[in-house]
Amino acid sequence: MREICIAHSPDADDLFMYYAIVFGWVDTPCPFSNLALDIQTLNALALQKRYEVSAISFGVYPLIVQDYALLTTGLSFGDGYGPKLIKKSTTTLKKNFKVALSGEHTSNALLFRLKYPNARIVYKNFLEIEGAVLSGEVDAGVLIHESILNFDPSLVVEAFLWDIWLEMTHKELPLPLGGMAISRSIPLNQAITIQDVLTKAVTIATKYKPLLSKMLLERNLVRVNEEDLNTYLNLYANTQSISLSPIQLEALEMLFALGYNKGFYSSKIDPKDCLIPTEYTGLRYS
Incomplete structure (x- = not known):
């Protein structure tokens, strides 16, 4: 595999979920690099198919569904809170x-x-x-x-x-805010590997949250103080960020349906159909 560039926002939750890779805490099958841009800039660039792996707002996803699949990690949902x-x-x-x-x-x-x-x-x-x-x-x-x-x-x-x-x-579902998308041009086996690496990064970051947070603060990588960083990560980078759950899938389906019903999207999509078919690995090596 060639070098993989991960585009993400400079916000504390994205940095937290990615930086276990930067700090060398996650083994990668190829070089990984990262680029930090404002989330709306990333949304606009996803519409242009600029980056192969990118953080996005879930609100843009139905507009890029033909070009990108959804990753099941690096998730930001609100649960009792939000903008x-x-x-x-x-x-x-x-x-x-x-x-x-x-x-x-x-x-x-x-x-x-x-x-x-x-x-x-x-x-x-x-x-x-x-x-x-x-x-x-x-x-x-x-x-x-x-x-x-x-x-x-x-x-x-x-x-x-x-x-x-x-x-x-009319239902207490988590509020979908942002996640990660991967270009459909990437070979399936490589896409699965990339998703696995990013999932490990979020898992390790969550497990070693105090240490990783301290390192982000010491390097002036985040815009907030220690107290606010801890509060913010508890909201948006937590165990619910590691792997997409059934209730999060239901919430995504609801968000996409709301947008479709009001004419913001040209078609109604089921997020379950937009995920990487990870069962391919088992079939390939069976």
Whole structure:
């Protein structure tokens, strides 16, 4: 196998789930390299088929299903929590309020657009959203990633996307946010190997969380302090990130169905049909 480049975001959960490979804690059958880019940038590049293995927002996946399969590891789901719609405490939101979102193809943008179809949307890097609300450029904004942990005290939460998700699904399923996709151009046996390596990385990172977190902090690889890093990883990089579960599959199916029913996707897809057929290994060597 040639060198494999893994594109991921610079957010703490993605770094945590990948860096066991960088630190040499995982044996790899070939050289692995990594590239960190903003998640919406990764979504846009996935639409262009730029990287063979990439972190993506689940909200973009139905648009790239012909070119990418879903990996079953490196998962970020919300379970009782998630992105937050914030505004100034003195602001009353009208039906067509102006809002800053972190990217057209992010999962939070999909849910927001389903809930607030009349809102006027501007897209910004997620690090700029709080400032846009504070300056009055927009009436509200959806905070994601580490920005949900701390924000200016003059801002209040108008809505939790977790509550919107429950309202739409009528069922307490985990909220699908992000995962990993792999190009269908990669030979199947190699795709299985890549998935195995990444699964081991997330497993080892989770097992040795205090040590890995300390190393990330010492190298200034994350944007948050030790306390916030621990809180954030407990939310988005945990044992539920290691391997896709049946309830997570059900949640993905629900997300894709919601988007399809409202015309955001041209076809309704079943995520079970989008996974790598790992049984191939057993058949090949039987």
